[in-house]
Amino acid sequence: MSEPTFAIDRRQAGIARELFEAVRDMPLLSPHGHVDPRLLADDDPFPDPARLLIVPDHYVTRMLLSQGIPPSRLGVPRRDGGEVESDPRAIWRLLAENWHLFRGTPSRLWLEQTFRTVFGVETPLRRETADEVYDAIAARLAEPGFRPRALFERFGIEVLATTESPTDDLAQHAKLAADGWGGPDGRVISTFRPDNVVDMDREDWRDEIGKLGAISGSDVETYAGYIEALRKRREAFIAAGTTCTDHGHPTARTLKLTPAEAAAVYQRGLQGNATREDAETFRAHMLVEFARMSLDDGLVLQIHPGANRDHNRKLYASHGKDVGGDIPQATDYVHALRPLLDEFGMESRLHIVVYTLDEYTFSRELAPLAGGYPAMFLGAPWWFLDTPDAMRRFREAVTDAAGFYNTAGFVDDTRAFCSIPVRHSVARRSDAAYLASLVAQDRLPMDEAAETMADLAYHLPKRIFKLDGNTK
Known part of the structure; x- marks a missing residue:
């Protein structure tokens, strides 16, 4: 089976192969994914x-x-x-x-x-x-x-980020740290994903709030105590090596509430009286609050909106979440992100990485936004869009307005550990094919294409996801 170049003619294919070969053996950075940390902590055979x-x-x-x-x-x-x-x-x-x-x-x-x-x-x-x-x-x-740690070495993974909630005790990461695999300088780190304690629409939200209070030692019956608990858990995650947060909201809506307004919505949630609008309002407000926290502690803010979760209700009823029942939906960014960007968009110390499932927004909304605010970067095509064709369309849509350096490099976003090197290879080949098309059109010299290739494959994600040790 031949290795694909994703180029459309022979000249481009030759250039693409040369560009890909220059980065083929560069280390892999997996700054956003869902591999179970137990896999590497226990290192049992697959x-x-x-x-x-x-x-x-x-x-x-x-x-x-x-x-x-x-x-x-x-x-x-x-x-x-x-x-x-x-x-x-x-x-x-x-x-x-x-x-x-x-x-x-x-x-x-x-x-x-x-x-x-x-x-x-x-x-x-x-x-x-x-x-x-x-x-x-x-x-x-x-x-x-072929045990997990041996494959990790063979794959050339430099850093792999898993994803845990604030109510996770990070025991698996503590085990990894004890073995020299985790911690601030470790090769396996966590990502702070607070959806379970932010989304009032979840049927288990109130229970998760209780767990948050117990693990943080904070009085989460008040909004102030809730914010304190989140800050404490972020500190614990940072101590374990975390560099990013992740927020999988239905929309990209952001909103700035006063503390009193936020407290009132939070209390309605605790009392079981929150409406759907309350839930959306609270999610929108908390994105702004999490950005504020990120300015204080340096964590990268990732926003993953646009999934209509569990659209297949019968599938959810029989098998639960994350089994293929989610569907992309149209998403607004220009208006939705404005409160957040009005507040923090000019803060170059803040890294906000925005993803989408709605590729029609790439050129119309996301690329111009990333090209206009120092804090914002474009996340890689993910989920339904992490394909060779969609990756090509992404570069074609966003490069005019955002260039290459307002994009954040590739994320594999996978639970499938053994597919990580393959997914990175596909992404690198896709970028090589796009850069080859620019070289073939005499729009970019080969030496600059090679430099850009290395940046997209390694240097950009290392800097933007703060995997270089610079957390501020």
Whole structure:
């Protein structure tokens, strides 16, 4: 299987290969992702190929669900503890039988490249080869060199950020630090994601507020105590090496409330009387408050809006969150972010990285905003947009107004640990193809394209996500 260049003609392909080769072996930075820290803290052997590569991958299970194959047949746990397929080989065979569904998709690209580059398996996956491919991967997983920490080294990962909530005790990160893998100078760090204690629409919000009070030792029955608790937890995360926060709100709306106004909304939430508008108002206000906190403690503020969570209500009812039931929606940024940018947009010490699922906003809203405020940077295409085609469209849409240096580099945003090097390779090849098109058009000299390539692959994310030790 050849390695794709994503270039559209031979001359560009040659230039793209040269640019990619210059960064192929640069370290990988994974400043935003969802790998379970327990994976590296325990360093146990991976399970079978199905539970490693299929069961947790909602890209895969979502596609199969669209053709009538329920997640339970793929081993995805049910909320009610009901019966699901437990035979990993049966799960693998089911994927192989339906492999044609993934033609042209990034899931197929990532999986095939993972089979080949991580596990050394060249046999194409088919119904007839399902067992052969399964056995080859299973044999690799039994080898010491395929344990998580060994693969981490082999992948060339310099820093990997996981994602935890303020109510997490960071025990896994403490274990990593004790082993020399975590802490402020560690290779595995956490990201502070407070959605569970900010979003009043969550059914468990009040319970999570109680946990926040218990773990912080603060009186969270008052708004002032709630803010104090969040600051305390941020301090604990920073002590464990955290450099970023992450906020996955339905919209990008921001709003500046007075302390009294915020306290009134918070009390309605505690009393169970908050409306949907209260929940949106509180989320919007807290983004401004988190930016204020970031000015004080140096954490990068990441905003991930635009997902209509759990749109597939029957899927949520049977299997819960994060199993492929979310859908992108149109998102406003120009008006939504204005209160935040009015307050802090000119603060060059503050790094606000904004992502989108609504690619129509790239050139119309996001690139001009990032090109006009020192605090704002464009996050990489993510989730439904982390594909070669969407990455190309991203560069074509934003470079005119934002250039390259108001973008934040690639984030893999994945739970699938073994796909990390493949995803970074795809992103680097995509950027190389775009830069090659500029060189071929005589719009950029080759030496500057090579320098830009290295910046996009490594130097920009290291600086913008404050992985260089400069937290202020």
